[in-house]
Amino acid sequence: MTSLDKPNTQEQDDDGHGRHARAVTEAALFEAFGGIRGTVETVLPGLLFVTIYTINKDLHVSAIAALGLSLVLVAVRLVRRDTVKHAFSGVFGVAFGVVFAMMTGNAKDFYLPGMLYTLGLALAYIITTLAGVPLIGLILGPVFKENLSWRTRNPGRKKAYAKASWAWGLILLAKCAILFPLYWWADTTQLGWVLVTLKIPPFLLAVYLTWVFLAKAPPPIDVFAEMEEQERAEEARKAAAARDGEA
Known part of the structure; x- marks a missing residue:
């Protein structure tokens, strides 16, 4: 077997190490930032708020609906015994927006x-x-x-x-x-x-x-x-x- 025929074990090891490093990094990022599900959950309350407000221009209904959805998302995670830290952060964010908008009466302050x-x-x-x-x-x-x-x-x-x-x-x-x-x-x-x-x-x-x-x-x-x-x-x-x- 010539040198060209021999498998390059060093390259294989490096490639295997690279794949492992990428997989570990990907898993850590999903854990730290909540993955696709956590990202979607941060979008849904705001999407519901702007959708309702676009239709009826009612600040109170829009804000309460957004906050209610956030609480539902947390409840679902609790029932499924999933990690709730990202969902809870979403609830607090929506709650601050709701309180601020209610205090000022300006829907943009949400x-x-x-x-x-x-x-x-x-x-x-x-x-x-x-x-x-x-x-x-x-x-x-x-x-x-x-x-x-x-x-x-x-x-x-x-x-x-x-x-x-x-x-x-x-x-x-x-x-x-x-x-x-x-x-x-x-x-x-x-x-x-x-x-x-x-x-x-x-x-x-x-x-x-x-x-x-x-x-x-x-x-x-x-x-x-x-x-x-x-x-x-x-x-x-x-x-x-x-x-x-x-x-």
């Missing part, structure tokens, strides 16, 4: 808390990255069981987290640059439909870029496995010391 949250989140991604502690790393570190080990022990991974945080920050800022002028100049239905339209695509783009950056980064350091190994080594040392003492 969207204002969420827009301010998006702006604050964009700034948090950028500021934490400039400070050397990119927010996406703080979010995903526990999911990957690496905690903050990437800050000092895994520079390639820290660089990937920085790139991903820049992507999130700039994408969310671009979204705000579209929404805030519409808040002042457009009517409620125009703002609502644009906001619903911009709910998923920017999110999917940011998640995709995060996946690309992390799939190419060095693997995470499993600090939990390291701690377990240290505990086993310490127990073995104590057992050996006890045996030596008995001898």
Whole structure:
């Protein structure tokens, strides 16, 4: 068999490692951001609000319907014993919008808390990255069981987290640059439909870029496995010391 006929085991190993890294990264992103179902659940209350308001221009009916739908989504997750953190965050977001709109009497204010949250989140991604502690790393570190080990022990991974945080920050800022002028100049239905339209695509783009950056980064350091190994080594040392003492 010539060298050309021999299988390149190194390439096969690298390809297998790459597939594993991509799969692990994809699973972690689904867990952290709620996956497709969690994304859809964040869209539905706002979609229901703008749909009803477009039809009858009734702020109270639209707001109560949106809040009711959010509560139903949480109830369904509780019955199915699914993770509820994303659904609960949706309820709180809708509740803030409902309270704010009811207080001001302006239907557009239903969207204002969420827009301010998006702006604050964009700034948090950028500021934490400039400070050397990119927010996406703080979010995903526990999911990957690496905690903050990437800050000092895994520079390639820290660089990937920085790139991903820049992507999130700039994408969310671009979204705000579209929404805030519409808040002042457009009517409620125009703002609502644009906001619903911009709910998923920017999110999917940011998640995709995060996946690309992390799939190419060095693997995470499993600090939990390291701690377990240290505990086993310490127990073995104590057992050996006890045996030596008995001898």
